Amino acid sequence: MQLFECQNCRQTLHFENRFCGRCGHRLGYVAARQALVALQARDGAWCPIDRPREAYRFCANAGHDVCNWLVASxxxxAFCEACRHNRMIPDLSVAGNLERWRRIEAAKHRLxxxxxxxxxxxxxxxxxxxxxxIDMIADPDDPTAERVLTGHASGLxxxxxxxxxxxxxxxxxxGMGELYRTVLGHFRHEVGHYYWDRLVRDGPPEMLERFRALFGDEREDYAAALNRHYDQGPPPDWRDRCISAYATAHPWEDFAETWAHxxxxxxxxxxxxxxGLGLRPQVAQAHELATRIDFDAYKADNVDALVEAWLPLTLAVNSLNRSMGLPDLYPFVLSAPVITKLGFVHDLVASAQRAGRGGTGTFSPDGSLVR
Known part of the structure; x- marks a missing residue:
């Protein structure tokens, strides 16, 4: 996530800010620019102070204070690029649901x-x-009714x-023996299933072949695989091959977990x-742990550049967490097979970018990526 600053007073801002804490300017996020902009009201619209000729209105969900994204006039x-994907939101007449929705929306917007x-x-x-x-819903009041399961199915x-x-x-x-669980993590995992359908299943045949060589054959019975996982647990050597225990359940889950990571x-x-973070550890083998993170990770040439920066960074942040008496921020191990799988995801994303010719891609009616 990039840093933002107020165009009016240069106060450092966070992605979720609605107002500048220093000068009080109303703020809004312009997704097309990837910019959090200070605004001024004009003729019933909101105009960025750095581009006063542009006119916007707030996403309709700003009325619930769950979104700060802008829509061009x-x-x-009615909704922004993120909120127009919502299908169901929580019942806001139920106490506490508005705050739950706000937390979920904060994670969804980061996604x-x-x-x-x-x-x-x-x-x-x-x-x-x-x-x-996206459906964001609660369990039914009836304790005998089926519970709501977080998951993905055909784009939902x-x-x-x-x-x-x-x-x-x-x-x-x-209860599930997980090392990590966040709302943002759920979104990243589940959208991995969505992009498996779009970019692997519906992609070029060689992409599916490469997937099967790395992750396994997704035609394995999914329900049976999950039942086996929950009955027997992961194999004892799962850390040698997968990023998490759950990733061993089925090739689809291995991919979604890898995508999320x-x-x-x-x-x-x-x-x-x-x-502008850099690390210069004060130990004898400092050269192995030193790094300077001075590149745009979203435009990295290959996965090796990401991993070479990631490993020293996670050692540092895990050590900082332990100094505060907290669990490791990133309690996972990147084995060689996992790094290879991460490389597959990196290549998949790069391939989708090329197919979209540098813009946000679209799909044709038959499900194929427009090239």
Whole structure:
């Protein structure tokens, strides 16, 4: 994530800010520019002070204070590039649901920041029969009814809003023996399934062949594979081959977990670059741990450049967390096979960017990426 600053007073801003804390200017995010801009009201519209001839209105969800993204005045959409993918939102008449929705939207907008930065193809359900749509819903009141499962199916991402409650999410993480569980992590994982359909299944045959060589044959019975995973657990050597225990359940899950970690790595390195971070450890083997993160991770030439910066950074941040008595920020090991899988994701993203000719790609009605 890049750093932002107020164009009026140069105060450092966060991606989620609605107002500048120093000068009080109203702020809005312009996705096309990847810019958080200070605004002035003019003739019923909002105009960036650095481009006063441009006119915007806020996303309709700004009325609930869950979105700070802008929509161009001439755009027929009521919602921004992120919110127009919503299909269902929580019942706001239920106490606490508005705050849960805000937390989920904060994570979802960070997801879309990355997807737009990568120039990955995005389509709504109105634009494509398997376009990306999102349901954010709660478990039913009836305790005997089926619970809402966070997951993906044919372009639909479902998020159980209970994941927005820290205590509930931590309970689920511990109960499932997971090392890491966040709302943003859920979004990154589930959108990995979406892009597997779009870029691997519907991509060139050689991409599917390469996928199967690395991750396995996705034609394996999915339900049976998950039942086996939950009954027997992961194989004892899973760390040698996969980024997480859950990744061993099925090739689809291995890919989605790897995709999520690729987004974790790239966006965190992007933040480190924005802060100008560098490491010069005061140990004998400092040369192996020294690094300066001075490149745009979203435009890295290869996965090796990402990994070479990521490994020293995670050692440093994990050590900082331990100094605060906290768990490791990144409690995972990147084995050689995992790095190779991350390289597949990197190449897949680069291929989609090339197919989109440098812009946000689209899909044709038959599901293929427009080239």
């Amino acid at each position: 001439g755009d027929p959409h 879309f920041y990355s997807l737009i930065q990568f120039r990955l193809p995005l389509a709504t359900r109105a634009e494509h029969p398997e376009g990306l749509i 991402i479902t998020i159980n809003i209970a994941e927005a409650d820290d205590a509930e999410r931590e309970s689920r993480r511990a 690729y987004l974790h790595i790239v966006d965190t390195l992007g933040t480190a670059n924005a802060f």
